[in-house]
Amino acid sequence: MSADLPAFRFDPNPSPVAANERTARLVDPGFGRVFTDHMALIRYTEGRGWHDAQITARAPLTVDPSTAVLHYAQEIFEGLKAYRLDDGDVALFRADANARRFRDSARRLAMPELPDALFLESCRKLVETERDWIPTIDGGALYLRPFMIASEAFLGVKPSAEYIYMVIASSVGAYWKGGARAVSIWVSRDYSRAAPGGTGAAKCGGNYAASLAAQSEAIRQGCDQVVFLDAVERRWVEELGGMNVFFVFDDGSLVTPPLTGTILPGITRESIIRIARDQGMTVREELYGIDQWCADAASGRLVEAFACGTAAVVTPIGQVKSADGDFTIGSGGTGQTTQRMLDALTAIQRGRGTDAHGWVQRLG
Known part of the structure; x- marks a missing residue:
């Protein structure tokens, strides 16, 4: 990580899902319904830039009713997967391309561009933390959802001065059970x-x-x-x-x-x-x-x-x-x-x- 980019701190979930319960959930996770214990989070403030990078417990967000994203839809996201390889390693697929597209999306919606290094590090650290959530079933993977929302509390049509970037992870099986169908x-x-x-x-x-x-x-x-x-x-x-x-x-x-x-x-x-x-x-x-x-x-x-x-x-x-x-x-x-x-x-x-x-x- 560059010296001028925030380093991630780790705040472990004090109440993670028990190993036997996690195993039960991974037998047939479906798609987008089983979520892991942790998430990545970075904040952006105009004049300060990106700060407070962390891997922390997955938890609900508390936002003001006037939060900009709720009214003016300044929001972008990505989707990528982490896979367990046949030799036991875990890998991401073309995450650098997701990072570039995330910046392109941010630019179009007048949002701050997250540096590729921060995007990639947030995905890597979350996967390293949650690798036990990758299902071993055929087609299993850890689906990552990086996203960014305008978090300033105000009513006015202008780009927000504050943003929250997060990555959540979901254990998934094959999208189509029994293989791809027409x-x-x-x-x-x-x-x-x-x-x-x-x-x-x-x-x-x-x-x-x-x-x-x-x-x-x-x-x-x-x-x-x-x-x-x-x-x-x-x-x-x-x-x-x-x-x-x-x-x-x-x-x-x-x-x-x-x-x-x-x-x-x-x-x-x-x-x-x-x-x-x-x-x-x-x-x-x-x-x-x-x-x-x-x-x-x-x-x-x-x-x-x-x-x-x-x-x-x-x-x-x-x-x-x-x-x-x-x-x-x-x-x-x-x-x-x-x-x-x-x-x-x-x-x-x-x-x-x-x-x-x-x-x-x-x-x-």
Whole structure:
């Protein structure tokens, strides 16, 4: 750590979960419901900078009713996982990329940029403290949720002068029990996730809140997820409610929507692009229309489609539904390329595959 950055102090939880109770919770943790004993916390004050870095007991927050985040939504977050490797070590996957994206999100929402070193140290120290919370079940991991909120108590539309940065940890199993399954998605015609000049490329809570009405509509239509089109022409496929999307063609090429500022620059997305190119595949980042998607699926030119993100990693898309009609992609199940991308990525994350790009950061 740099001399001008705060060092972490450790305040152990005086009442940690008993070992036998922790073991019972890790048998089937699900996703995002089992939390560990500790959290990381750093404060920011205008004129003072970042201070009071600590690993401390996970506990509720007490905030004033006028706290800025409650009124003006200055909030950003990240999501990444710590894995137990086959040789017993624990590792983070591409945490440096999460640190960079966290700074980008902060800049967009007029929040102070957390130095990468502090982001990485907060994640490392929390994982080192909570490594016993990493499930040993297939697909098990420790999901980390770094986030920052505006904490100044005031009513006025301006950037806050105070912020709280925290990292909480959740023991998780595989997102889909029994392995990845093909999902059905609903094409939203009435809702947009983000528009040019907006916050689409930032990982902020408002983007996800904006997706919930459309996601509820998808559920009512019998679908698992929603896919958004661009806000201007309502023509170009952008992303799902919380995942990027890829299209696989009969010539073996991949297409994914370009990063034009309206979709999230997913770290899993970038990883898949690199892996696919390493395997000799052609990957194009280009606009792809919903009408073309339907036509290519009908003609057989499009053979697979999948979504990707930190939580579910890679998820096959089997069927697309909309007010204009439905269509099935390929066999409606998991395609060979989709499975190959999933296997290659998880092999690197678990220490079983060659880490050609230095993505895995071992913590010992």
